[in-house]
Amino acid sequence: MSFLSLAALWFAVSLPVVVLFYLLKRKRKVRLVSSVLLWQRFLNESRANAPFQKLKRSMLLLLQLLLLALAVLALARPYFADYSLGGALQVLVIDASASMQATDVSPSRFAAAQASALQLVDGLQDSDKMVIVLAGARTLVVQSPTSEKAVLRRTIEGLQVSDAPTRLLEGLQLAETLVKDHASSEIHLLSDGAVSDLGEFADSEMKLVFHEIGQGSDNIGVASLDVRLNPDDRSSQVVFASVVNFSTNDYRFPVELWLDDRMLEARVVDLEKGGTASQVFVAQQPTNGVFTFRIEAEDQLAIDNEAYVVSLLPQPAEVLLYSAGNAFLERALHTSGTVNLQQTSDPTVAADEFDLVVLDGLIPQEWPEANLLAFNVVHTNWFAGWERADAPAVVDWKSAHPLLRFVGFDEVLISEAWSIATPFWAESLVESAQFPLIVAGEQEGLRRVWIGFDVLNSTWPLRVSFPIFVANAVQWLNPSMTSGHQLTTRIGETLRLSVDPNAESVTLERPGGQSEEWPITAGSSSLMFGDTAKQGVYRWGTGTNQVRFAVNLLDAAESDINSRATLNLAGGRLVEATESLRADLELWRWFALAAIVVLMGEWWYYHKRTA
Amino acid sequence: MGQELLDSDLLRRLERLQLLSQRWSKGALRGERRSRNRGYSVEFADYRNYVAGDDLRYLDWNLYGRLDRLFLRLYEEDRELPVTIFLDASESMTFGEPSKFRFAKQVAAAIGHVVLCGSDRVSVRVFPEPKDHHRLSLINVRSRHSSLRLLQNLSELQGGGQSDLNEELRKGAIESPHAGMAVVLSDFLSPTGYEAGIKALMARGFQIMAVSVWSAEEFQPTSYGDLKFVDAETGAMQEVSFGKFRLRRYQAAATAYVARLAEFCRRRGVAFWSVSSATSLEDLLLKQMRQLELWR
Numbered sequence: 001m002s003f004l005s006l007a008a009l010w011f012a013v014s015l016p017v018v019v020l021f022y023l024l025k026r027k028r029k030v031r032l033v034s035s036v037l038l039w040q041r042f043l044n045e046s047r048a049n050a051p052f053q054k055l056k057r058s059m060l061l062l063l064q065l066l067l068l069a070l071a072v073l074a075l076a077r078p079y080f081a082d083y084s085l086g087g088a089l090q091v092l093v094i095d096a097s098a099s100m101q102a103t104d105v106s107p108s109r110f111a112a113a114q115a116s117a118l119q120l121v122d123g124l125q126d127s128d129k130m131v132i133v134l135a136g137a138r139t140l141v142v143q144s145p146t147s148e149k150a151v152l153r154r155t156i157e158g159l160q161v162s163d164a165p166t167r168l169l170e171g172l173q174l175a176e177t178l179v180k181d182h183a184s185s186e187i188h189l190l191s192d193g194a195v196s197d198l199g200e201f202a203d204s205e206m207k208l209v210f211h212e213i214g215q216g217s218d219n220i221g222v223a224s225l226d227v228r229l230n231p232d233d234r235s236s237q238v239v240f241a242s243v244v245n246f247s248t249n250d251y252r253f254p255v256e257l258w259l260d261d262r263m264l265e266a267r268v269v270d271l272e273k274g275g276t277a278s279q280v281f282v283a284q285q286p287t288n289g290v291f292t293f294r295i296e297a298e299d300q301l302a303i304d305n306e307a308y309v310v311s312l313l314p315q316p317a318e319v320l321l322y323s324a325g326n327a328f329l330e331r332a333l334h335t336s337g338t339v340n341l342q343q344t345s346d347p348t349v350a351a352d353e354f355d356l357v358v359l360d361g362l363i364p365q366e367w368p369e370a371n372l373l374a375f376n377v378v379h380t381n382w383f384a385g386w387e388r389a390d391a392p393a394v395v396d397w398k399s400a401h402p403l404l405r406f407v408g409f410d411e412v413l414i415s416e417a418w419s420i421a422t423p424f425w426a427e428s429l430v431e432s433a434q435f436p437l438i439v440a441g442e443q444e445g446l447r448r449v450w451i452g453f454d455v456l457n458s459t460w461p462l463r464v465s466f467p468i469f470v471a472n473a474v475q476w477l478n479p480s481m482t483s484g485h486q487l488t489t490r491i492g493e494t495l496r497l498s499v500d501p502n503a504e505s506v507t508l509e510r511p512g513g514q515s516e517e518w519p520i521t522a523g524s525s526s527l528m529f530g531d532t533a534k535q536g537v538y539r540w541g542t543g544t545n546q547v548r549f550a551v552n553l554l555d556a557a558e559s560d561i562n563s564r565a566t567l568n569l570a571g572g573r574l575v576e577a578t579e580s581l582r583a584d585l586e587l588w589r590w591f592a593l594a595a596i597v598v599l600m601g602e603w604w605y606y607h608k609r610t611a
Numbered sequence: 612m613g614q615e616l617l618d619s620d621l622l623r624r625l626e627r628l629q630l631l632s633q634r635w636s637k638g639a640l641r642g643e644r645r646s647r648n649r650g651y652s653v654e655f656a657d658y659r660n661y662v663a664g665d666d667l668r669y670l671d672w673n674l675y676g677r678l679d680r681l682f683l684r685l686y687e688e689d690r691e692l693p694v695t696i697f698l699d700a701s702e703s704m705t706f707g708e709p710s711k712f713r714f715a716k717q718v719a720a721a722i723g724h725v726v727l728c729g730s731d732r733v734s735v736r737v738f739p740e741p742k743d744h745h746r747l748s749l750i751n752v753r754s755r756h757s758s759l760r761l762l763q764n765l766s767e768l769q770g771g772g773q774s775d776l777n778e779e780l781r782k783g784a785i786e787s788p789h790a791g792m793a794v795v796l797s798d799f800l801s802p803t804g805y806e807a808g809i810k811a812l813m814a815r816g817f818q819i820m821a822v823s824v825w826s827a828e829e830f831q832p833t834s835y836g837d838l839k840f841v842d843a844e845t846g847a848m849q850e851v852s853f854g855k856f857r858l859r860r861y862q863a864a865a866t867a868y869v870a871r872l873a874e875f876c877r878r879r880g881v882a883f884w885s886v887s888s889a890t891s892l893e894d895l896l897l898k899q900m901r902q903l904e905l906w907r
Binding site: 027028029030031032033034035036037038039040041042043045046 | 703704707711798802836837839840843844845847848860865868
């Protein structure tokens, strides 16, 4: 227990008043009489006849009546509309991520969080203020600081949960800035703790109270979904999906693969607790379409039981190779899919009308305006300086990057390479101990992949990873492929959409079926779309020129709905979930109530002795 | 001390009085009261058939001459009247100026004297019970010669202690071998009441007289202000704020108490007197009691 208003203890000065009461208590003369029987009769009769006659002279009674009236007034909480100095600031960060849709607490975790939030509002003192931050797809201050409980309640009741992965970091950082200038402040986090990004959150001295919501873990989710051209049969597509069982039970459930409105295949999957099942489907795809992968399981989180991927039919890429002769590279390019390859060793040939240009140690006189795959080329404006380095060892590579999918650099030896610094537009994919060996990035709307050594002076072409890398690179650099991959994204992420420059507006149809018109700035060819808070397939375009793009959750951290009792912050700081909701229950009502009871008891006792 | 209790002039006047019993006497011994028993007084009562062994002196020879059958003449028997005086000697009786207890003793002595002079038997039951020798010499006293000793013993009684009027009356009703006349001398201020005791006496067949003795202080309290009264008998405490403006209300309450007692007695045929301890004895004994025909 603690005191909300310590100053009220000054009222203890009134304790001597009690002593005064006792002094007021009458000193009575003692008389011995034959019997008090007659006196009792007399008092009984006079009390019955004149109940108010006694009140006239009883100072004690008046005082106690006054006390009682005051206590009752206090219970009624009277107030004057007046301005007062600001009290404490409480920041309520409510997690509105997809995992809060879990139904392990009825009706849902988000509803439970709302109920907890309302409790916190109830516990708010009159001078306290509260800010409500909703951490959904984006972090929003949904209620600016106010002490109006009705407003706060209305705001909380109107909140909506999103499909987005947890973004508590932004919410907490926002909360931190809000409380920075406040002497007494508290941040209340209402979340299930299913969050991965808090390790970067270095909180200062702020007071963070974590209210854990949720208790179940019964969930199966789609962790990844991808579609690829079938390498064995280029007329078909291969759909990869992985399903993870986060619950503590083994599950047996059907999964389905749909192409648009047509079910292609259904099968039953057995998945032990904590296990992952990879599913591979081979599907014929006659037209561009959207693959939907669906788990038919009764679990506690429904949103991750579906995922979508947009699949465009492959367009052959026009590739120009500047090379003095590299059999490995040529062969790898030929086998990398739908490629129309032209080769030249003449730097004067202009690379117009090509989707992709490959430089193998040669630099054309006219710099090609296309996506570039460059081997062993440094004399460009990409780098500030370079020098040769002998026998660099490959120490690390980013296997998560699409270029390095299924590519490993084990047992790859390089005799010499260019030592450069990674340019600002690129990221380093493969690194030696000192410098990057492969970088990739996007510059002025064109993609570039740069390999800093001659593959012929390495053992890489002898490894199976080389042709896979070239295939990945062709796919990554192929503009039509690019657009296909770009049309599938995660919830909350932005998407670059190409638009008809002549159109005045485009129509956007959201997964729920609502459609809206978006005006287009004249002359712009692309548009950044960030309103991807809802999972599903969006339709976008003008007239019949429709483009579909899919927005997925596909977040294993979000699908893992085990609620965490502890948050890990930066610096190893742990925030334990509070056992019960600290709602600042004001105890004074009970004290006042007890005072009344005591008072009545005292009055009864007094009467018992005197009547 | 006997002389102090009742002066000799009063005693002489009392000697001339005769106790009037409203009922047939139920005493065991012969006395001077009519009873329903058959015996050997001068009052003819009835005839009955002669059976062998009857006293031939009581045969009615005239009847034999006329009817040629033997009849025995029966006469009423005179019996004594047992009178029990219940004397409340509890602490509350010691109050008053003069003391209620002394007044009650005087009344008891006077009644006892009249009873003994009338050849009846008197028992004075004092409660709470005094020391043994007093008690013994107060029970079953007969003959006018014992009167002086009764007076003596009564005058030596000291009040004090706690008693339960109901219980004492009930006990007296049970323990008395013969119901007769019962005189209750008390202030009737017992916390448990008096009703049950008087009813017990009535059930036993007693002819009852109740004398309620008050002290002037009880009707005219002289203490005012914020008071704490302590019951001398029970020790009970009562805080009272009392002023002159409430005196009449108090007096009304006290009067109502006595009136209730009187009404209770009247309804049950109990002779009742309510007297202050300051009342003159002669007035009570020779006027009030005569008016109600306790004696003549």
